Amino acid sequence: MATKDIIDALAGIEPGSALDGIRAKRVQARDNAQKSYLSLFEPIDAGDVSLVERAAVAFFVIGLHREPTVAAFYRAKLTAIADGARLxxxxxxxxxxxxxxxxxxxxxAxxxxxxxxxxxxxxVSAERKTDLGDRLVAAFEHAHLLVFRPRDAAVADMKALLAAGWSNTGxxxxxxxxAFLSFQVRVVTGLRVLGASLGSANAAGGA
Incomplete structure (x- = not known):
């Protein structure tokens, strides 16, 4: 059974709707976004980054973006993974x-x-470091850097990830x-705004 397009699901896009028609005009972009999601969050082989770590990073990053619907999705995803709920x-x-x-x-300069x-x-607060573990502590601190102050990123920040046990591939x-999460949350937010605008226009036209 094919996985439902994640951006459609998060943006509340129904088949046959005006927004569905708009997205259908950019088939390649739609398909590539879905493939990116699947490769990052439902990989055949998780490799150097576990499924728990992927979902935990996603929940944290989307939480920083203050997007409750998308955050709830990744929260549920993390909860459903073994050893995820405790985080x-x-x-x-x-x-x-x-x-x-x-x-x-x-x-x-x-x-x-x-x-x-x-x-x-x-x-990360000292009292949460034990719960999260070295890898997620380093990941959260680096993710916050990338989201809010990417201009400050330096070699030392990469070394902190390596020191915490992250491999180069990881x-x-x-x-x-x-990067994908930042893209995804912006697309979902934009589609919702567009959907609301189309709904308002249709309501005005039918008045």
């Missing part, structure tokens, strides 16, 4: 701890330095996860 409380606490607004950080902006340098997969 929920710790991750929810860290989402709250990491909430902020961005982007911010410092550019290299030059013309863009006028746009430098200070902000939260997130670190870091690539992790980076792909964060």
């Amino acid at each position: 929920i409380e710790a991750i929810e606490a860290e989402i709250a701890r990491g909430e902020t607004s961005g982007p911010y950080g410092a550019f290299p 030059g013309p863009l330095s006028v746009e430098n902006k200070a902000g939260l340098a997130y670190r 870091i690539v997969t992790f980076s792909q996860l964060v």
Whole structure:
């Protein structure tokens, strides 16, 4: 049985709807987004990044984006994986701890330095480190960096992942996860706004 298109599901797109028709005009983009989701979250071989780690990172990253419907999806996904449910409380606490607004950080010295902006340098709380483990602690701290202050990313940040037990291949997969999630949440949000706009226009036309 084919997996339902995840973006359609999260955006509430029904078959035959106006939004479904709009997405159908970009078949390749739609298919590629679905293939990316499946390869990252339902891989044949999880390799260097476990399914629990993938879902945990997703729940944390989407929580930082403050998108409740998508966050609920990844929360449920994590809960359904063996050993995942025990992480929920710790991750929810860290989402709250990491909430902020961005982007911010410092550019290299030059013309863009006028746009430098200070902000939260997130670190996992000491009381949650045991629950999460070294790998997820490092992953959450790096994910927060990528979401809110990518301009501050440095070699030392990559070394922190390696020191926590992430392999080079695992870091690539992790980076792909964060990038995909940022893309996914923006597309879902945009489609919902468009859907609401189309609904309002149809209602006005029928008045």
